[in-house]
Amino acid sequence: MSARMTLDDLAKKYNNFSDHSLVVEVEGEDMSIKSLIFQNVQVTLTSGFEASYCSFSVLAATSVYDEDELKVSQDMSKFSLGKKVDIYVTYGSKENKFKIFSGYITSENFEYSGRDVKYDIEAMDLKSLMMNNLRSEQKKDIKRYSEAVTNLLKDYSSLYDTSDIDQTDEINVPIEQYNQSDYDFIVSIAKKLNFLFYIINGTVYFKNYNSISESILTIYPCDYLMSFKREISLSSQIKKVTVRSNDEMNPSTPIEGSATTFDIIGKGNKSASDITALIDDKMHKIIIDNSVKSVAEAEARAKAELTKASLKFSGGEFETFGIPELVPGKYVTVEKINDDINNDYFIKEVTHSIDINSYKTICKYEVNKI
Numbered sequence: 001m002s003a004r005m006t007l008d009d010l011a012k013k014y015n016n017f018s019d020h021s022l023v024v025e026v027e028g029e030d031m032s033i034k035s036l037i038f039q040n041v042q043v044t045l046t047s048g049f050e051a052s053y054c055s056f057s058v059l060a061a062t063s064v065y066d067e068d069e070l071k072v073s074q075d076m077s078k079f080s081l082g083k084k085v086d087i088y089v090t091y092g093s094k095e096n097k098f099k100i101f102s103g104y105i106t107s108e109n110f111e112y113s114g115r116d117v118k119y120d121i122e123a124m125d126l127k128s129l130m131m132n133n134l135r136s137e138q139k140k141d142i143k144r145y146s147e148a149v150t151n152l153l154k155d156y157s158s159l160y161d162t163s164d165i166d167q168t169d170e171i172n173v174p175i176e177q178y179n180q181s182d183y184d185f186i187v188s189i190a191k192k193l194n195f196l197f198y199i200i201n202g203t204v205y206f207k208n209y210n211s212i213s214e215s216i217l218t219i220y221p222c223d224y225l226m227s228f229k230r231e232i233s234l235s236s237q238i239k240k241v242t243v244r245s246n247d248e249m250n251p252s253t254p255i256e257g258s259a260t261t262f263d264i265i266g267k268g269n270k271s272a273s274d275i276t277a278l279i280d281d282k283m284h285k286i287i288i289d290n291s292v293k294s295v296a297e298a299e300a301r302a303k304a305e306l307t308k309a310s311l312k313f314s315g316g317e318f319e320t321f322g323i324p325e326l327v328p329g330k331y332v333t334v335e336k337i338n339d340d341i342n343n344d345y346f347i348k349e350v351t352h353s354i355d356i357n358s359y360k361t362i363c364k365y366e367v368n369k370i
Contacts, residue, residue: 004215004333007224010323014091017224017321020359023088023097024056026078034075036060041354043087043101047198047205047328048348049187051127054087054101059118072117081105085123089324089354098324100352102202104129104159125199126159130183139175144168145189148175149206152182161202166211168193173293192297194263194304200327207329209263209307215344217326219318220336226360228334230316230341232370236309237272238283241302245292257298262307266331267344268369272313285309310368315348322359326350332365340370 011017022038024031032038041056060073087101107122139148146168153163177185186206190197196207219225245255262271273279287305292298318332326332331344345365353360 004218006218007220007222007320010217011224011321014321017091017359019092020322020354021090021094022354023090023094024058025086025088026083028084028086029078031058031075031078035073036075039355041087041352043352043354044349045101045200045328045351046349047196047346049190049197051124052101052103052199053122053124054085054103055120055122057118057120059116070112070117076117076119079105079108079119079121081108085121089322089352089359099201100324102161126156126204127183127199129159130156130186131181133181134179135182136178136180137176139177142175143170143172145171145175145193146206148177149186149189152186153204155182160199160204163204163206165204165206166195166208168195171294171297173297192301192304194307196329198329200329205329209265209346212329212346213331215331215333217323218333218335219320220334224321226319226321228316228318228337230314232272232314233312234272234276234278236312237279238285238306238309239273239279239281240284241287241306241309242284243287243289243292243298243302243305245288245290245298255292255295255298257292257295257300257302259299259302259306262303262310262368264369265307265311265346266367266369268314268367271310271369274369307368311346311366313368314370315364315366316345317362317364319360319362321361322352322354323361324352326361326363332363343367343370 022032022041024038037059039057043054045052058079060076083105085103085105086099088097088099090097103123103125105121106124106128109120111118142148146165150165186197196205198205240258240260242258247253247255292301328347328350330347332347333344334342345367347363347365349364351362
């Protein structure tokens with residue numbers, strides 16, 4: 001979506017969310033025009049550290065026997081390991097299609113039952129491939145974590161379309177990847193900085209929460225909003241985080257940094273500690289991390305940990321008719337419920353479920369102030 005839309009806007013655009021269809025491409029070839037039947041299509045996109053994935057079943061519309069030997073359609077055999085899969089949905093004309101997933105086949109399960117042949121296919125994004133190595137090296141002459149991420153991604157340039165990398169501050173200590181996969185290395189950096197690392201439809205994101213502000217959809221009680229849930233909880237809420245590390249040059253004086261404020265996600269005004277005095281100075285988390293080499297790094301890590309904990313304060317999910325443009329890593333605006341619920345919520349996961357009769361989207365969200 002180039003601009004924020006409402007559910008009513010989308011209902012007009014998609015003719016009340018009717019006449020949807022599915023397009024499945026393997027290595028750029030449209031398999032949905034073959035004599036194949038696609039069932040139980042589910043796409044789950046996430047802004048978390050896990051990989052986004054897709055699963056579906058594909059059946060041959062007809063089975064061929066030759067001298068009592070089953071002949072599997074050559075179209076079925078194209079769904080093989082490592083092949084690139086792109087999933088699109090359309091409303092109305094197939095000329096107006098929207099990509100909802102891009103990834104690589106990581107698992108296939110063949111099943112013969114009576115005269116029916118079926119493949120159960122699972123595909124995952126690039127992260128699944130980045131998990132399959134292990135290396136140790138120092139990133140020479142690299143002073144920013146963002147630069148280390150950018151350079152590492154060059155090894156995978158043929159497997160994604162583009163990237164969106166937020167620049168990080170310079171640091172004065174060597175950046176090392178020690179006995180880690182490329183995936184684990186980037187995740188470890190993201191956790192230190194409280195950055196997001198995710199892949200959506202061929203774009204790799206390494207983003208600071210503070211750089212994300214766009215709300216792509218406004219939702220409210222209406223016929224197109226099938227359900228809405230929100231929970232607030234004191235679980236995991238803390239007042240302060242301190243990170244400590246031993247200083248090899250001065251063992252008697254450890255490196256230490258603390259945080260009592262976190263990055264605000266959403267447009268709410270009250271955190272858990274604003275609502276109840278139970279979240280006070282006793283709620284103090286201390287982390288020992290000897291990989292931290294400076295006070296600035298300790299403070300950054302402490303703030304990242306406090307922000308991560310704060311996001312467990314409020315979250316939930318809603319379900320709508322199928323919205324192909326709804327993706328993680330953006331905000332959704334909730335209106336017309338009540339003042340303590342109306343807010344901008346950060347979208348952390350989107351699931352598209354599609355079959356011949358229905359298409360629905362379930363969105364999970366989180367926020368640290370209400």
